[in-house]
Amino acid sequence: xxxxxxxxSKSFGADAVLSDINDVVPDGSLTALLGPxxxxxxxxxxMIAGLETVDQGRIxxxxxxxxxxxxxxxxxxxxxxDYAPFYQLSVFDNVAYGLKxxxxxxxxxxxxxxxxxxxxxxxxxxxxxxRQLSGGQRQRMALARALAIKPEVLLLDExxxxxxxxxxxxxxxxxxxxxxELGITTLLVTHxxxxxxxxxxxxxxxxxxxIEQAGAPSExxxxxxxxxxxxxxxxxxPFDGEQVRPHDLALVDDGSGRSGQVRDVIRLGFEVRVVVxxxxxxxxxxxxxxxxAQRLNPAVGDKVTVARRR
Amino acid sequence: MKKSPLWLRLLVIVYVLGLIxxxxxxxxxxxxxxxxxxxxxxFGDPSMRSAMWLTLRVVLVAVPVNTLVGxxxxxxxxxxxxxxxxxxxxxxxxxxxxxxxxIGLMLELAYAxxxxxxxxxxxxxxxxxxxxxxIVLASVFVSxxxxxxxxxxxxxxxxxxxxxxxxSLGAGPVRIFLTITMRSILWATAYGVxxxxxxxxxxxxxxxxxxxNITGLTQTLTLNIGSNFxxxxxxxxxxxxGVLATTSVLILLVLGVARHRERKRHEHLA
Numbered sequence: 001x002x003x004x005x006x007x008x009s010k011s012f013g014a015d016a017v018l019s020d021i022n023d024v025v026p027d028g029s030l031t032a033l034l035g036p037x038x039x040x041x042x043x044x045x046x047m048i049a050g051l052e053t054v055d056q057g058r059i060x061x062x063x064x065x066x067x068x069x070x071x072x073x074x075x076x077x078x079x080x081x082d083y084a085p086f087y088q089l090s091v092f093d094n095v096a097y098g099l100k101x102x103x104x105x106x107x108x109x110x111x112x113x114x115x116x117x118x119x120x121x122x123x124x125x126x127x128x129x130x131r132q133l134s135g136g137q138r139q140r141m142a143l144a145r146a147l148a149i150k151p152e153v154l155l156l157d158e159x160x161x162x163x164x165x166x167x168x169x170x171x172x173x174x175x176x177x178x179x180x181e182l183g184i185t186t187l188l189v190t191h192x193x194x195x196x197x198x199x200x201x202x203x204x205x206x207x208x209x210x211i212e213q214a215g216a217p218s219e220x221x222x223x224x225x226x227x228x229x230x231x232x233x234x235x236x237x238p239f240d241g242e243q244v245r246p247h248d249l250a251l252v253d254d255g256s257g258r259s260g261q262v263r264d265v266i267r268l269g270f271e272v273r274v275v276v277x278x279x280x281x282x283x284x285x286x287x288x289x290x291x292x293a294q295r296l297n298p299a300v301g302d303k304v305t306v307a308r309r310r
Numbered sequence: 311m312k313k314s315p316l317w318l319r320l321l322v323i324v325y326v327l328g329l330i331x332x333x334x335x336x337x338x339x340x341x342x343x344x345x346x347x348x349x350x351x352x353f354g355d356p357s358m359r360s361a362m363w364l365t366l367r368v369v370l371v372a373v374p375v376n377t378l379v380g381x382x383x384x385x386x387x388x389x390x391x392x393x394x395x396x397x398x399x400x401x402x403x404x405x406x407x408x409x410x411x412x413i414g415l416m417l418e419l420a421y422a423x424x425x426x427x428x429x430x431x432x433x434x435x436x437x438x439x440x441x442x443x444x445i446v447l448a449s450v451f452v453s454x455x456x457x458x459x460x461x462x463x464x465x466x467x468x469x470x471x472x473x474x475x476x477x478s479l480g481a482g483p484v485r486i487f488l489t490i491t492m493r494s495i496l497w498a499t500a501y502g503v504x505x506x507x508x509x510x511x512x513x514x515x516x517x518x519x520x521x522x523n524i525t526g527l528t529q530t531l532t533l534n535i536g537s538n539f540x541x542x543x544x545x546x547x548x549x550x551x552g553v554l555a556t557t558s559v560l561i562l563l564v565l566g567v568a569r570h571r572e573r574k575r576h577e578h579l580a
Contacts, residue, residue, distance in 0.1 A: 051474050071477040078478040084471035088493040097489075098479035142475075149479055 001062040001152040001185050002027045003048060008057035010043060010209075017043050018209045021057070025187055025202075030179045032196035033189045035206035036232070041189045044206070045155050048187065049078040061152055077146030081158040083138045085130030091117070091141055092126040098149035116144040119178075136167045143175075147182075154179075156188040160195060172199050193233050197221065205229050239284045239306070246273070246287035250309045251296055257307030262298050274298050276306050334555060341552035344545060352549040357525045361534035362553065365511065367442070368530065372449040372510045377503050380457025385491070387458070388465040399462075402455045413451055414519025417444065421520075440522035445530065448516040453509040457502035464498045501568040504561045511557060 008021040018040045025031045033041040046052040048059055050071030058067045066074050086094050095116050099109045117123050120140035130138055139159060146154060159175065160168040176199050179186050190196050196203050197217040204214040205228075213225040224230035227243055236243040240258070251274065263283065264275040272293035277283040286306060288296070298304065313319075342349065352358070383402065387395040405413065420426045421438040431438060438444045472494075476486045514532045521528040525537065531550055538547035 049478055051478070071474070072480045072482060074478070075480075076478060078475065080471045080475065082469075082471060084469075084475045086472055086476075086490060088490075097476065097481070101480040101485065145475075145479070 003062075003153060003185065003187065004058075004060040005044075005048075006058040006060065008044070008047065008054060008059065010040070010047065010052070010055045016209055018047075021209075021211060023204055023211060023214055025185060027062070027185055028183045029202050030176065030186045030188070030200050031202040031204060032200035033187060033204050033206060034193060034196040034232075035191065037191055038208075039206040040209040041191075041206045042157055045078075045157055045187065045189050048153070049076050049155050050074045051078070075149060075152050077149065077151035077154040079139070079142045079146050079154075079156045079159060081161055083142040083162075085133075085138050085141060087130050089129075090126065091122060091128050091130070091133070094130065094141055095144045095148055097145060102149070112148065116148055119147075120144040134167075135163050136171055139163070139171060143178075147184075151184070154184050154186040156186065158189055158191070160190070161192075168195075175199065197233075205232065207232070235287075237284045237286075238282060239308075244284075244308065246285050248309050249284060249286040249306055250292075251286060251288070251298065251304050252307045253305065255305060257305040259303065259305045262300055262302045262304055265298055265300060267293070272298075274304075276304060337548060337551050337555055340545070340548035343548075348545070349549065352546055355546060357529065358531075358534055358538075358546065358550055360526050361529045361531045361550070364442070364445070364529065365531040368445050368449050369507060369510050371446050372453065373503060373507050375446075375450055376453055376506050377457055377499065379454070380502060380506075381461060381495070381499060384458040384461035384465055388462055389470060402458060405451050405454045410448075410452055410513060410515030410517075411519060414448060414516035417448055417451065417516070417520050421447070439520055440524070441528060444520040445517055445528065448520045449510045449513055452513050452516050453506045456505040456509060457499060460498045460502035460505075461495055464495055468494050497568050497571040501565060501572065504565045504568065508558055508561050511554060511561075 003025040005021050005023045005025075008018055009016070010018040021044060033044060035041045043052055047054055050066070050069060050073075054067050058065055060066070061074070061076075071078075086097065089097070092113055095113045096109050099112060104112070113126070114123070117126055120143055122137060122140055122144065125133065125137065125141075130141065133141065139162075156175075160172055163171060172195060188199070200217060202215065203217050203220050205212045205220060207228050213220050213229045220229060221233050224233060227236075230236055230243055230245075235246055237246045237249070238244075239249060258278055260276040260278040260283075262274055263277045264273075266273040266275075270290055272288045272290065274286045274288060274293075275283055276286060284306060288298075383398065387399050408416075418425065418439050421431065421444065422428060423432060423437070423439070425439075427438075436443070438447065472490050473486050476490050481489070512532060513530075514536065517530055518533060518536075521530065521533065523529055523533050523537065525534075529537065531554055535547050535550040535554070538544070538550065
C-alpha cells in the first residue's frame with residue numbers, strides 16, 4: 001500500500017509544525033523520516049496514524065482518503081518509542097488484543113498469536129507480563145501486536161532510540177529483514193542519520209516542518225539538495241569556500257591543490273583526521289583511511305597540498 | 311534494612327497507642343461495659359436504627375456518585391487539558407480546604423426554600439434542605455476530590471500511549487476504557503473509594519446544618535451519637551461510636567490492600 005501525503009499542514013497554536021508536506025511513500029518500501037528534534041517528523045507519523053488531526057491537506061492510503069477517518073478505522077500498525085505495552089495483560093493477550101477487537105474465534109486467535117510470537121521469536125514468553133521482558137523483547141512484542149491486525153501500513157516512532165547500542169544494532173538488521181520478508185509498507189521516524197541509512201531503502205529528510213529532500217540513502221548522501229541535508233547526513237568541512245565531505249579531500253603531491261600546513265593529526269583507529277591550515281587563515285580537515293595514513297604518515301608542521309579526490 | 315533508632319520506635323509506639331489505640335479501646339470497652347443484653351437492647355433503639363439506615367442510604371448514593379464523577383473528572387483533566395480543566399483542577403480542592411460547617415451554611419443559603427434555588431425547587435416539588443437530598447448533597451460535596459486526587463497523578467504517569475495503541479488496533483472508546491484505562495487505575499480507584507466512604511460515614515458539621523438533625527428522620531449515625539451524648543445517654547452514644555469505629559477499621563483494611571497493590575504496581579514499573 002502506498003501512502004500519499006498531499007499538501008499536509010499542521011500548527012499547534014501559532015507554531016507551524018508542518019507546512020505543505022508532499023510525498024509518496026512507495027508500496028512495500030521501508031522509508032525513514034529523518035530529521036532533527038522539532039522537525040515535525042513524529043507529528044507527521046501521528047497524523048498518518050490518525051492520532052493527530054490534520055489542519056490542511058490529505059492523506060491517501062492506496063487511493064483511499066483517510067484524512068478524516070478515526071485511528072481505529074485506518075488499519076494502520078503503530079509502535080510508540082516506549083512500545084506502550086499493555087502492562088496489565090500477558091504477552092499473549094497483548095498480541096491478541098487487535099484480534100479480539102475483530103471478534104475472531106478463540107481457536108483462530110490462538111493460532112494467529114502463536115504464529116506471530118514465533119515470527120518475533122517470543123514463543124516461550126506467551127504467559128509472561130511486559131514488566132518481565134527486556135527492552136528488545138518489549139519492542140518485538142509491540143511489533144507482533146501491531147502486525148496482528150494485518151495492517152496496510154506499519155508506522156514506527158523512533159523504534160531503536162530506547163535500546164542500548166548493541167541491542168539496537170541487532171534489532172535494526174532484524175526489522176530490515178522482517179520488512180523485506182513481509183513486504184509491508186513501513187515508515188519509521190528517526191533523528192539518527194546512520195540508523196536511517198542503515199535500515200531504510202528510502203529516506204525523507206525533514207527540517208522545520210518541511211521536506212528538504214527524499215530519495216535512496218546513497219542518492220541523498222551523494223547529491224544533497226542543500227547545505228542542511230549535506231551537514232545533517234554526515235560530517236562536512238569548508239574547502240575553497242564550499243562545504244565538502246572530509247573523505248572527498250586528499251593529500252596530493254602533484255602540485256595541483258592548495259598548499260597548507262598540518263596543524264593536527266587525530267588517529268581514530270580505522271580513520272585518521274588531518275587538520276590543515278591555509279595561508280588565508282582558513283582550515284579544513286581531511287579524512288584518510290588507515291592505509292593512506294600509514295603510507296603518507298603526516299605529522300604536525302608538514303607542508304602539504306590538499307585537493308579534491310576524483 | 312537498618313533498624314530505626316530506639317527513641318524513634320518508642321515515640322511512634324507511644325504516639326500510635328496514645329492517640330489511637332487506647333482511646334479506641336475505651337470506646338469498645340464502654341460499648342461492652344453493661345453486658346450483652348444491654349448491648350442488644352441498645353441496638354434495638356429506633357432512633358439509632360433509623361440513623362444507621364439513613365447513613366447507609368447516604369453512602370450508597372454519595373459514594374457511587376463521587377466515584378463516577380471522580381473518575382470522569384480525572385480523565386478529563388489529564389487527557390483533555392485546557393483552561394477549563396486547569397480551573398476545575400484548582401476548584402476541586404475547595405471542599406477539603408473549607409470547614410464542613412461553612413460548607414453546610416453555604417448549601418443552606420443556596421438550597422433552602424427561601425434561598426437562591428428555592429423557587430425552582432418549590433416549582434419542582436423538591437425539598438433539599440432538612441431532608442435526605444440535602445444530606446446527600448453535603449456528603450458529596452465534602453468528599454468530592456478524594457477519588458480524582460488519587461487518579462490524576464496516576465493517569466499522568468501512565469500516559470496515553472497504551473490508549474492510543476489500543477485505538478490503532480481498532481478498539482472504540484468504551485472498550486479502551488474497560489480493557490486498558492480501568493485496569494490500570496482499579497486499585498487507585500479502590501483507595502479513593504474507601505477514603506470517600508470513610509469521609510461520608512464520618513461527616514458531622516456540614517450534615518448537621520443541612521439536615522436539621524431531626525431524630526428518626528434526618529439524623530445520620532454521627533449526629534445520633536452526638537445527640538445521645540448531649541442527652542446524657544452516654545452508653546447509647548458509645549454503641550453508635552463502636553459501630554462507626556468498627557466500620558472504619560474494616561474500611562482501613564480494604565485501604566491497606568489497595569495501597570499494597572498500588573505499591574506492588576509501582577515496584578514493577580521501575
